[in-house]
Amino acid sequence: MTTRVCHFIPPYLLERLQPHLTDVDRALRARREAGPHPVRQGAAGAPAWVVHTCHNGADLPGDVVRSAGQPASGDDAVDEAAAGISATLDLYREVYDRASFDGEGAPVSLSVHYERGYDNAYWDGTQLVFGDGDGKVFGRFTKPVDVLGHELTHAVTERTAGLTYSGQSGALNESLSDVFGSCVKQRLLGQSAAQADWLIGEGLFLPAVQGRALRDMAHPGTAYDDPQLGKDPQAPDMSGYVDTTDDNGGVHTNSGIPNRAFYLAAVAIGGNAWEGAGRIWYDALTGPDVSAGTDFAGFAAATVAAAGAHADEVTAAWKTVGVGPGGSAS
Ligand SMILES: [Zn+2]
Structure with missing residues (x-):
């Protein structure tokens, strides 16, 4: 007999509580629910990516929450970052035959819940960092998948043309x-x-x-x-x-x-x-x-x-x- 999970709030109400759920949110959710992702390993057998939490502090990278191949954590920011980095690494590998940002399969380190009310996301030369937003103007920076693709591409550009940032x-x-x-x-x-x-x-x-x-x-x-x-x-x-x-x-x-x-x-x-x-x-x-x-x-x-x-x-x-x-x- 299978276990039946009873959610307190039914799905149709959850939908109403999230009127701004976009097609991207739905596609990422479907991808998360489809199970572990094929790109699990980076160079030397290390996980292709690792998501950390800063617990709303400023110490980077923070504590490991989830690595490639592991199931959803239940923390939205962590799981959005995981789905987004998977989709981004897939684009580079499957379409452009590029293994990670350095072309050699470097594992990608990501940190979420950086500081409190932090309104940005960035690549610091070694890792990706995402704030939760201030909750008034900006929501979580892990939410739009193109923000994640944008930040990882800064790492690709740094390792290729090296276009000067001015x-x-x-x-x-x-x-x-x-x-x-x-x-x-x-x-x-x-x-x-x-x-x-x-x-x-x-x-x-x-x-x-x-x-x-x-x-x-x-x-x-x-x-x-x-x-x-x-x-x-x-x-x-x-x-x-x-x-x-x-x-x-x-x-x-x-x-x-x-x-x-x-x-x-x-x-x-x-x-x-x-x-x-x-x-x-x-x-x-x-x-x-x-x-x-x-x-x-x-x-x-x-x-x-x-x-x-x-x-x-x-x-x-x-x-x-x-x-x-x-x-x-x-
Ligand atoms: Zn940028």
């Missing part, structure tokens, strides 16, 4: 994290480039905030417009390029320009973004033409060179945002 190379560094973060999400949802919402960080803002997400790759500058947060400052093309010393030279604002180029190329090429434009962007990032100081025009040229039969679509995408491969970006 000015145009910094905006490219930021953009590549959004590009592959969005590819993780789109692949998880099985959405083509035409079907995808192209939002970054959907589900991170709590309901009081007037906004759809943190960024919108298809329509930079329109993701939010909120009395407290102000308006999404991203520019959709070079006419809105921001010259500033803030934010490492506007890396999070000017990244909207290459973000939109990727979106335009992905939609023009058609099919799945992670296979079409994603493969081209990955080849550019890891190829010989992109290095620490590469600017928008240099990166555009590298993507056109890597585009093969899709060179026209990629050239047109960059032209639309005001970046000419090999020419001046003005």
